[in-house]
Amino acid sequence: MTEPFWPDDARLAVSLSLMFEAGGQPISGAGDVIPEPIEKGLPDLPTNAFFHYGVAEGIPRILDLMDKHQVKLSSFMIGRAVEAAPELAQEIVRRGHEAAAHGRTWENSYALDPDAERRFIADSVETIQKVTGRQPIGWNAYWMRNSPRTLDILQSLGFRYHIDEPSADQPFIVKLKGGDFVTVPYTFHMNDIISFPFGGWNPAAYEQALRDEFDQLYEEGAHRRRMMVVSLHDRISGHANRVRVLDRFLAYARSKPGVWFARKDEIAAWALEHRSITPVYDRGAPTVTGLPGSAA
8 A cells, every 4th residue: 555645645835934033133134124323233123123013013913814714834933033032933733733943043154163063063952952842853054054963963952853845846865974954945046045135036936936936846756755844044935925825825725635734744654654765865875765856
């Protein structure tokens, strides 16, 4: 008997990420949304306000939208952001969403020495666990940049998966010294911070891009395991007009039969439970067994 691709024989898994970063941003710089200040090292007040929008308006609005469509997502939380808005972090978990880790601050960690990198990750775990009561098992690095040792560090800290890999449209297993570890791949083109910046914002194009991604993967899902990933940022997708676009897309996606809206911890667990149809990558070998992009 062939194993199902997804629970209840669903043909497509749709997973949303919500980046919770306000309060952990650098002293200045907003990813080209606001021009860089001339004087370096001074507090950048408009950038700080831009980030704070995610806490004041963005996350509450996105949470209400998820409730409307009965969708649960995975929130990747910055430790300092959680410290700055603990009640909001608790509310995310209270509404049934996953609390995952995104580092102590919103900055690079891959160049740190081994002890410092471990502390950087462990600090965010401790903060999230203390505030929300949940131990994170999912990880996302700053711009997906991990060091060669990151996955081993994550596994030793109790993590079960990471998302810092844009090479496939389905989860796959990585063989580590400590055992199997899941990759739940990311997508750059469905990331709101990259594809549709404020300067070039076209709501009709964004909605069409979401629908086209969904339709293609849904069609392929009749014959192979497929997953659609959409990455949202508190300070970007939480704006009123962007939520309207997401509202229309979620209504469209939910109108189709056989769609599993899943948290990433649920996807990772399913991949581990159904190893016979989950591609496996052995880090110590020059090739993979079951290419991540191949048919199951």
